Amino acid sequence: QKEVEQNSGPLSVPEGAIASLNCTYSDRGSQSFFWYRQYSGKSPELIMFIYSNGDKEDGRFTAQLNKASQYVSLLIRDSQPSDSATYLCAVNTQREAGTALIFGKGTTLSVSS
């Protein structure tokens, strides 16, 4: 089982719709969860982080965490063409010498105008 799994997509949504991106992880002890956005040819940039079960909202973005199901998601409301990018889920995962931030493969989102 991979440590952090995401559907690679592409996920296509029309402008103004809600985009839903999902991620599952294997380490039950994980405490910190991050969503990064990566435009083609650019480095990842942080969108949101969440530590507690439930929802966390920031503008058009909502992160949802369910530790019992080992599931984290990102909702993008009122999707814009500028949201078209690859979204990376990252989870703090236990290692022998400490914890390390492990990324999923990313989901490509395409928002059409």
Next chain:
Amino acid sequence: EAGVAQSPRYKIIEKRQSVAFWCNPISGHATLYWYQQILGQGPKLLIQFQNNGVVDDSQLPKDRFSAERLKGVDSTLKIQPAKLEDSAVYLCASSLKFAPSASPLHFGNGTRLTVT
């Protein structure tokens, strides 16, 4: 606040040659990471330093890759000898805190390596 600095931005080498990448993290950031990102995939952690000590290098191909972080600041990643499959973007990142409540990573612009 200055960001994470990496050099070079691009590098083209032939297989079996050696190459080195340099990273300067954000001032005061204790944790430094090297990730390898192959086209179409997510970043894969190669090595993580806490100050100048190694936290995790389980995914580092130690027969050809090496990394060091001198005095807990700058870091270099070396590949010797390079293989075709090493073609990727090498991302350096830093964060202020260490786990368990890890603080977000700040990435540099990366070094795009092409091995021919």
